[in-house]
Amino acid sequence: GALTALTPNIGELARFTHVDPAKLDDVVELRKAAQQLVERLAPQWLLVTRGNLGMALFGPDAPDGIAVEASGDGEVTDVTGAGDTAAAVFALALAARCDPAQAMVLANAAAGVVVMENGAAVCAPNELASALAKAPAAVRLAHSERRA
DSSP states (O other): OOOOEEOOBHHHHHHHHTOOGGGGGSHHHHHHHHHHHHHHHOOSEEEEEOGGGOEEEEETTEEEEEEEOOOOSSOOOOOTTHHHHHHHHHHHHHHTTOOHHHHHHHHHHHHHHHTTSSSSOOOOHHHHHHHHHTOOOOEEOOSSOOOO
């Protein structure tokens, strides 16, 4: 069957596309690398986790990318498991027939919860509901965005 989604982090995207990770701070370079990976592996959706920059989603409805700012209250404590959380929530939301941009927002909110705790944390349903109430919305990936 077809590959529904890939969820690399920014470092993995750099390795898969042989691009200097520092170049992927630039949205134009991020978009090029994402499109290269989509052409090579043909996932329906490519969700790139970008650390403190949040996430970017590429797919048939968003070839130029949709982004969401990082979610979470306060200082990041530990990123252990954040990518796994994002991948799991994104996959579950897609399986539940969620709009892919909304699935990204859900994944981002859940990852924002787990990075606030030490070690491999979980995001309980009530924590996700609370995080979603404050979650940033998905927007088109800006042409001039750069890592601060």
